[in-house]
Amino acid sequence: MDMKKDKALEELFLSQKPHFSDKADFMAALTKRLDAVEFIKQHQEAAIRRYKMLMVVAFVVGIVSGALAIGYVLSTPVDVPLFTFHVQTGLLLWLVENSRMIAATGLSLLMTLGIISIISNVQDILRMRVSLKA
Amino acid sequence: MTREVFIAYVEREQEALRGFLLALCCGKKDDADDLAQDALVKAYLSCAGYQDKGKFRSWLFKIAYNTFLNHKASQRSTESIDEARTLVSSTTADSEFEHQDLYLAMRTLPPKERSAITLFYLNGYNVKEIAVITETSEDAVKKQLSRGRDRLREQLIIDN
Numbered sequence: 534m535d536m537k538k539d540k541a542l543e544e545l546f547l548s549q550k551p552h553f554s555d556k557a558d559f560m561a562a563l564t565k566r567l568d569a570v571e572f573i574k575q576h577q578e579a580a581i582r583r584y585k586m587l588m589v590v591a592f593v594v595g596i597v598s599g600a601l602a603i604g605y606v607l608s609t610p611v612d613v614p615l616f617t618f619h620v621q622t623g624l625l626l627w628l629v630e631n632s633r634m635i636a637a638t639g640l641s642l643l644m645t646l647g648i649i650s651i652i653s654n655v656q657d658i659l660r661m662r663v664s665l666k667a
Numbered sequence: 668m669t670r671e672v673f674i675a676y677v678e679r680e681q682e683a684l685r686g687f688l689l690a691l692c693c694g695k696k697d698d699a700d701d702l703a704q705d706a707l708v709k710a711y712l713s714c715a716g717y718q719d720k721g722k723f724r725s726w727l728f729k730i731a732y733n734t735f736l737n738h739k740a741s742q743r744s745t746e747s748i749d750e751a752r753t754l755v756s757s758t759t760a761d762s763e764f765e766h767q768d769l770y771l772a773m774r775t776l777p778p779k780e781r782s783a784i785t786l787f788y789l790n791g792y793n794v795k796e797i798a799v800i801t802e803t804s805e806d807a808v809k810k811q812l813s814r815g816r817d818r819l820r821e822q823l824i825i826d827n
Contacts (some may be wrong), residue, residue, distance in 0.1 A: 546788040551686050
């Protein structure tokens, strides 16, 4: 069952229903605000596009340079160390002996960090897009 | 929804929206218009998600209602109802509008009761529609309407 209306109250409300004489001014002010919103939105969308492009470039450069570096490491002779030290101590000798493994591990770590960073940035872009749409 | 369609809808509904917010702001026209503009910008930004065809006004009122509540919350008003009663004598409502008694009496109502009363008596919504706009249960709306009506009557009798 719906509520019954208090007639006196209803009449009081309806008798003072406001009429606005500045409708055009209100719409002009709104149009200005919407223009500003559109401007900011376009600016943010352009920033997201640039950011996305940079991410793609970084990803491609990372993959290509990583592949080249790993290719170089693998193409060098197995019995020739990748780097040498002029000082012959136990630790440095171990590093020289395992130089290929160390270089490959270092490169893999760098590439992993790069990919994690790119994924995180892509997620940021997606979040920015969602907040822009909301 | 394109910008042109949105503007066309708003042109049709602006008077109802501004009237609703004017009542919620107890006759303070500048405040009401600022809130109306804020609500319309929010509506524009989320109009891609607008799906209830034919219920644009209700959708707009829902956004306006939430904008009003957020505005009230951000004001952190220390004004209690008793304090508001003392303000009734001072005419702070916009002088452009007649019958300020009602607006001043509306000041004594909490925001949710004020919204329910305005939607019911000024905008002609029924309890079910008000429950949808204010996102509360129909029973809660009925209570708000009943309490609001009693307070308003009492206050209007005191004024007169």
